[in-house]
Amino acid sequence: MSINKNSSPLKLPENCLYCKASFGEKDVDLVDEIGGNSVYHLTCHNCGVSFIFHLVLGREGILSVGTMTDAGKEDLDKLKRGENITADDVISAYMEARKANQRK
């Protein structure tokens, strides 16, 4: 399987969203790549904050969705190996959101 190294710019941030330090190559890990979608894990070498960036190849070009995360690389490796924890996470997040709405 060949890796398509085209020149399309990836919209990963160049600087930490938290402390503005520049990300280095070692700070960026490609976690998974499915079709045109890529998931990157970034850990700032300066402040230690981790980010998840999901790059989605859409009709409009590459969209990036990023968030700060507590998940370390170990957790991402589990996800990558297909350990079935994501569905539960989604459901519990949904239930929490429902509960929060009902309290209002």
Ligand SMILES: [Zn+2]
């Ligand atoms: Zn930082």
